[in-house]
Amino acid sequence: MNRPLKEASMPAKPPALKTPEIPVAEYARRRDRVLTSLRKRGQKPIALVHAGDSDATLHGTYRPHPHFEYLTGIVDEPGAILLFDASAPAGRECSLLLKPLDPEVEKWDGLRDEIATPLKVAYGITQIMRLPRLGRVLDGCMQRTRTCACLHPFGWLGQSVSPDLAIFRQLQERYPGIEIQDQTAVLARMRSVKSKAEQKMIREAVEISRLGYDAMFRTVEPGMTEWDVMETLEHGYRANGSRGPGYNTIVGAGINGTVLHYTANKEPLAPDDLIVIDSGANYGGYTADVTRTIPANGKFGPRQREIYELVLKALEASIRVATVGATMAQIDKASRDIIAKAGHGDRFFHGIGHHLGLEVHDITPEGPLKEGAVITIEPGIYLEDEKLGVRIEDDVLITRDGPVVLTRGIPKTVAAVERAMADRG
Incomplete structure (x- = not known):
């Protein structure tokens, strides 16, 4: 039978969560480093970093994929995708794509922000749009580059392929001749140095x-x-x-x-x-x-x-x-x-x-x-x-x-x- 905790270990008042923060500018510098790495081979590929979906409502607290969290600091946007486009004009190389607003889902999981200046400032990303635009955005990228770079670790034999590789394979069917690069070491190197x-x-x-x-x-x-x-x-x-x-x-x-x-x-x-x-x-x-x-x-x-x-x-x-x-x-x-x-x-x-x-x-x-x-x-x-x-x-x-x-x-x-x-x- 479990015994009650000893009184000495109990707090005198309800605990207050601390609010940790890494500056938005640091996340921007991390994204810039990824872009620099992507360009090292003399090409200008696109890359995708996925937050991952969630069933955390009934099964614990949602955590995004650590690559996504490391590059954005965003922890409450399940399904989001960060797009790197090394071929884009300066200032437009990074885009954030978020799930559409859904009033029915928000009744259960809470309200989400409209895409507007306050959200862009909070995330430090000026290019924010909804996920249904991903196909058109990728079509536009393919007019400038035919190279894709995988940043997510590949799945082992018998496992599902990584989400970015799955999308790039679909692009290969649509645009024959696309090169898919293995750049999975980029974020491993970056994240290993704190x-x-x-x-x-x-x-x-x-x-x-x-x-x-x-x-x-x-x-x-x-x-x-x-x-x-x-x-x-x-x-x-x-x-x-x-x-x-x-x-x-x-x-x-x-x-x-x-x-x-x-x-x-x-x-x-x-x-x-x-x-x-x-x-x-x-x-x-x-x-x-x-x-x-x-x-x-x-x-x-x-x-x-x-x-x-x-x-x-x-x-x-x-x-x-x-x-x-x-x-x-x-x-x-x-x-x-x-x-x-x-x-x-x-x-x-x-x-x-x-x-x-x-x-x-x-x-x-x-x-x-x-x-x-x-x-x-x-x-x-x-x-x-x-x-x-x-x-x-x-x-x-x-x-x-x-x-x-x-x-x-x-x-x-x-x-x-x-x-x-x-x-x-």
Whole structure:
């Protein structure tokens, strides 16, 4: 049975959502960079970026495709398309196409704005029209260029093709001889290097996560359930300005901590359990990604401490390698060598981490890390026969002066974790 949250974790007043903002001018600069990249091959292609449709009314909160959000900042226009036309006259290279107004739909989903100057100013795009004009607009583009560039990732074999490729194939039938280019790496490269504004968003997501973890550390005890732990964390996020977690929270106690993406979160905490907690707050579309492993009773046992400190040693080794020019493979090797030397190499069976941003597993470019990248580093050891799992995960900003551990404020040494759990406030 779930127990009520402890009073110490409850806010004194209803939470107020913070209003994160990246300047409209930054989105415009991003679109200009895409246009510059499209022109590098000496051609002037068109490209489409789709927001994606929504059934979020009954199935959660709508999120546009991260490429669309990254280039526009628009999060409430399902079905919208951003058109790049590198062959168009200056000032007309970007167009935004929105779904038509529908009074019946608006009764259910809310009113939408007319296309007028206030909307154009808010979005920073002067060319805005309704989607039914897309066919005529593309016909006009084909009078100036016969090259199309795909920016969306292609679907794998057996999956649907990307939405931009589907439209370009229709254009090929209408205009034989059209060239379709693979420019899917353009936005992967751009999104992997976070601007100062993006870094600020991620730092805020981490800070909100810290506050949630702080509340959780003070309340966990045997007899609670994994669900109680999750609720305490996520309540802490919402109480401090977040809309909630950036991904499904994992709370795995005992043997459940050896399951990488365990999300049932329903079992009670036994006194001798270690609990793997993988959760991070979302702020303005950007997410933190934090994992801490804690003892249900507030004190690590000898075996638990042994495995925990081995994983922590591996984590710190990988962090030291996380510099400009390093690869994820090199960062992985630093942890894997330490864990393998201790005899647990076959119990570390996932990669060391991933890029972080608008997606928890953010799009990953090829090549070494650049200044401004934000990555996770998360070694782990999973001993099913001992019902013992340990994973520790930090979010790391890559800078020219070395790695910056954004999540350093969330306790992770044995002493710091035990101290945080002893502080019942």
